[in-house]
Amino acid sequence: QVQLAESGGELVQAGGSLRLSCVASGRTKNTYPMGWFRQAPGKEREFVATMTWGGDNTYYADSVKGRFTISRDNAKNTVYLQMYSLKPDDTAVYYCAAALGGDLYNAQSYAYWGQGTQVTVSS
Numbered sequence: 001q002v003q004l005a006e007s008g009g010e011l012v013q014a015g016g017s018l019r020l021s022c023v024a025s026g027r028t029k030n031t032y033p034m035g036w037f038r039q040a041p042g043k044e045r046e047f048v049a050t051m052t053w054g055g056d057n058t059y060y061a062d063s064v065k066g067r068f069t070i071s072r073d074n075a076k077n078t079v080y081l082q083m084y085s086l087k088p089d090d091t092a093v094y095y096c097a098a099a100l101g102g103d104l105y106n107a108q109s110y111a112y113w114g115q116g117t118q119v120t121v122s123s
Contacts, residue, residue, distance in 0.1 A: 002026045002112040006096045009117030012086055016121070020081040022096030022114060033099040034079045036070060037107055038092035038119075048094070049081060050104040059104060063089075086121045093118050 008020040022034070035050035049070040051058040058070055069082045079096060094117050097110035 002032065002098050004096045004098060004112055004114035006094065006114040006117040009094060009119045011120045011122060014087055014121055014123050016086050017082070017084045018086065018119060019083070020094055020096075020117060020119070022079040022081075024077040024079070024098065032112075033101070033104050034070075034072065035097050035099060035104060035110060036079075036081045037095045037097060037110075038090075039095070039116075040092040043092075045095070045107055047105045047107070050099070051079075083119075086119075088121045088123045091119060091121050 003025045004022055006020060006022045008018060010018065012018055033050055033052050036048040037045050038048050039045040047061050048064055049058065049060045049068055051070045051072065055072060060068060067083065067085045072079045096114040098112040099110045102109035
């Protein structure tokens, strides 16, 4: 089992930046790909970014490409999502997740999820 805990979400003005953190505990010795998803009110959960635990490959949703960066610190068992140039459309609950493999753009490939952290971007 892997436990994930996100933090860093808050209210920010449009154009601002935030860094979300996700600390993994439990069976973190396994090399899970790690991802970020988000869910806005009344919308389905959507893919934001993902990376292999080794960090060799990163992938982003078109809507955040060039503005968000996913990274990790293996020594701290932590994955980050650095967000720049935030827009009101980025308002959502952001979830960190660990995958067992498969299609990393698909939420169903992720076996472990955090509780989420709220990001609100005001216009």
